[in-house]
Amino acid sequence: MPEELPGLDLDRLGAYLDEVAPGLVSGPLSGSVIAGGRSNLTYDVTDGTTSLVVRRPPLGHVLATAHDMGREFTVINALAPTAVPVPKAYVHCTDADVIGAEFYVMSKEKGLAIRRADELAPLGPERTADIAGRLVDTLADLHAVDPASVGLEEFGRPDGYLERQVRRWTKQAEASKSRELAGYEELRDYLGANVPASSDASIVHGDFRLDNALVDVEDGDRITAVLDWEMATLGDPLSDVALTIVYQEMGRNDSNNVVATATAAPGYPSVDEVLARYTARSGRDVSSIGFHLALGYFKLAIITEGIHYRFTQGQTVGAGFDRIGESTEPLIAAGLAAAKS
Structure with missing residues (x-):
């Protein structure tokens, strides 16, 4: 049975x-x-x-x-x-x-979804840096794919992508909001008033991070698969870059209840190193990354609050959700800091 x-x-x-x-x-x-x-x-x-x-x-x-x-x-x-x-x-x-x-x-592809620093650290700083670099290269390679060449030219509406992102995530916040959140209105209003001109459109993953990829540590630390494409669309590639950095920086904080902590392992590159590698691989200008970082923290805060809502309703399967709601306000605060940097 x-x-x-x-x-x-x-x-x-x-x-x-x-x-x-x-x-x-x-x-x-x-x-x-x-x-x-x-x-x-x-x-x-x-x-x-x-x-x-x-x-x-x-x-x-x-x-x-x-x-x-x-x-x-x-x-x-x-x-x-x-x-x-x-x-x-x-x-x-x-x-x-x-x-x-x-x-x-x-x-089911071969490889590990590396989530914790104690899973990555035993590989050593050099292999850790190499895996992180390959992750950045994979993101740049995704952004280099011509949507029309793979039949995805109608996969999204890149014009006005950033404005729609702000509206969409604000709407989703209201759908899951069950309490007052310090700084929420300030960050929402900043994002609405400071949308930069979009860079050239590409396929964006929407949730790109190390633990949404599989790494074959037994075969040259290859990235064997990128997973979790539920938020993929056509849009501004810098939104992907920024969210990857948001996950990276949150992962360095071992008290967070939201993201994997693998990025705290020795050898994981800094934000500047990630941006430099992405720029070298993609050739894109990343000077507007501050807004994108603020939007990335906003997204993660809303995702966290949605999970918190489902947990309070008894609708989330698995352990480790009881404290996740504690992270929403710190994420909003980090978004405001990125906006003012």
């Missing part, structure tokens, strides 16, 4: 895959929830021979436009022939009757 998983009926999944992807799996499925996700639910599923990954939205409160399974599936498929490493996308199911929500199935 297959194991019961929250949000995933393995019997129904197996029957569906037998129908739409004959031969992909055979026999009863078993699985587990993959730890580390703060948003969509991710499962490791196997028939004992083949291992797959299944992604579906959270069990309860879902923010508008977030948790888009079709979006993830589309961009992973499109990027398969490019220099950007992605899993193989097998099946996208829009019928919520199968497991209770839209979902998709992809290959």
Whole structure:
């Protein structure tokens, strides 16, 4: 009898895959929830021979436009022939009757999602710096992909991207806001009044960080896959760069309850080094990064508050969510500091 998983009926999944992807799996499925996700639910599923990954939205409160399974599936498929490493996308199911929500199935790639400093530090400063550099190179390579060349020319609306980002995240804040947040209005108003001219448009990941990639530490520290594409669109590439830096700087603070701490490992590059490597690889001007950093902290604060809301409603699966709401106001404060720097 297959194991019961929250949000995933393995019997129904197996029957569906037998129908739409004959031969992909055979026999009863078993699985587990993959730890580390703060948003969509991710499962490791196997028939004992083949291992797959299944992604579906959270069990309860879902923010508008977030948790888009079709979006993830589309961009992973499109990027398969490019220099950007992605899993193989097998099946996208829009019928919520199968497991209770839209979902998709992809290959399980070799490698580790490195989240903690004590996972990265044993590799030593040189390998740590090399892995971080490869992550930055991968981001630059993503931004170098011509959307039209991979069929993604209609994947988003790059004109007015930054203005829409401010509006979108403000709207999502209101959807999840259940308490007063110090500095929220000031940061929101700054962002609305100081939108810079966008740089050239590219495919943006929207949540690019070390633990959203797999690193094969047994084979040259290769990045084997970039994961979690739910926020991908066409937009300003500097928003990706800034959010990566936001995650990096938050990770150096071992008291945060929000992001992985791997970036605190010895050898991880500084902000200036990250920007220099990205500029060298991409050739882009990063002089407006201050606004983008403020927006990145704002986004992370809203994401955190959404998770806090779901936790208070008993709708988030997994451990470690009881203190996450404590991080929203410090993130807002960091955004204001970036805005004034």
